[in-house]
Amino acid sequence: MSAVDGLKAAALLFVAAILQVSVFAQARVLSGRPDLLLVTLVAVALLRGALFGALGGFFAGLLVDTATLAKLGLTSLVLTLAGYWIGRYGETTGRDRAHAPYLSVAVITVLYSFGVLLVHFVLGERAPAGAIARGLLPSIVLNLILTGPVYWLVRRLLRPLDRGDYATEVQLLG
Amino acid sequence: MASRDRTARVAVLGTSVQRSRNERRPPRGRNAQLRRLILVGLVLAALALLTISFRSPTSGALHDAQGYGASALRPFEVAAQRVARPFRDAYGYVSGLTGAKAENAKLRREIRELRAQATANEAAASRAAELSALLRFEQGRSYPKDFRPVNTTVISFPAGPFAQQVTIAAGTHQGLALNTPVVTADGLIGRVTNVGPTTAQVTLLNDPDSAVPSVDVTHHVVGLIRHGPRGTLIMDRVAKEQVIEKDDVVVTRGTVDKRYPDFYPYGVPIGKVQQVGRSDIATYLTVEVAPYARFDSLDAVAALVPTNRK
Secondary structure (H helix, E strand, O other), rough: OOOHHHHHHHHHHHHHHHHHHHHHOOOOEEEOOOEEEEEHHHHHHHHHHHHHHHHHHHHHHHHHHHHHOOOHHHHHHHHHHHHHHHHHHHHHOOOOOOOOOHHHHHHHHHHHHHHHHHHHHHHHOOOHHHHHHHHHHHHHHHHHHHEEEEEHHHHHHHOOOOOOHHHOOOOOOO | OOOOOOOHHHEEEHHOOOOOOHHHHOOOOHHHHHHHHHHHHHHHHHHHHHHHHHOOOOOOHHHHHHHHHHHHHHHHHHHHHHHHHHHHOOOOOOHHHHHHOOHHHHHHHHHHHHHHHHHHOOHHHHHHHHHHHHHHHHHOOOOOOEEEEEEEEEEEEEOOOOOEEEOOOOOOHHHHOOOEEEEOOOOOEEEEEEOOOOEEEEEOOOOOOOOOEEOOOOOEEEEEEEEEOOOOOOOOOOOOOOOOOOOOOOEEOOOOOOOOOOOOOOOOOEEEEEEEEEEOOOOEEEEEEEEOOHHHHHHHHEEEEOOOOO
16 A cells, blocks of 8 residues: 555545535435445445545545535544444455445445434434435435446556455464 | 474464565554554544534634635535536436426426426526526515625535535625525525635525524515425414415515614515415414425525625
């Protein structure tokens, strides 16, 4: 993993965040919204691991909260955890699995939605669980549609690493 | 060299493979520790930002920094909007076709006209039409005195169902302040609830936290406009004795007593009464108002800045 990789990932997430707040946030299909940023973050985390996932999630979230003048740190918090978790999955079980991006996007869409809901609830703000639940299935479908092209693009920019570069935490004895 | 009495287990697990100096990697345990440390640091940083942002949402150094950050991001958002505009128009056209099936005959005629117009116009032409409509409103009779329009565009949209807020490309540099009313050519859409140097957050009328003092100009009945079901608004606090009818026009009430000025000027159109419900057990009438403005396709908007404010 090099600084060039970091720059490429940062550029990808920056473009995804800008497109998300200005274009994709408005696209509503059956109460669901596509989340380009989340799908891009999942692709970056799967290909570059937990550290890239967490850092990418934090700064992409900060960008979204800044652009929308929303509460700073809210999106960062949830995206950091999402990026880390998917990165760990990519480093271990999900490595080299063709279905990993799709499975990750489906699962993380659910967890991210309820994660944001939980943070709003804890802050004492409006937390419409019903609206989230209604929009969940269409959002998963829309995100899965985005997954193929986004993962292909990210994979072209960030080539998969050698096995040895992953931090697997499996130690040799002796 | 391995000893003669070594077991298979030792051969597999007990002996490490000697690597050359160049191949030596940092210990895995240290990597994992560092990774977890960074994660904890990022989570704590996010929580700290959230705490500061929650405690002082519209002032303070962090808010100022956020405002400047938003200003820096504005050109990128505007560029993304412009690139996406033809696709959005195409989506809106297809979406309009689907929705038209459910409309009545009169609306279908209007949609056909709009469809023909949409087909004929390109993206730039539709922007020009919106701006000229806004100009007509600003030059029309219903435009409030003592306010000057700051024409701008919507650059980001609600991220989820938590709050109905949009970001517009104008801020304190253009004269906007907290609670500045924002309108489209159709009518009121909301007020500014957070403002940066060149961007501002507008809380729409269909947000659960929004409440606008209003008046039914046909029957001179006052009430409070709040969000309602299925994209409508509710005119709340209308006593049962009051007379109010379908198709009555509802506008902002404005300032009644100068000691308690209202954020909104008098007479900005909000919508028309769609349905009036009466219940024996309820204290107030249930007045459903169909808003003039379409909150799901906002583009060109104007902020109403008092002329006595610099």
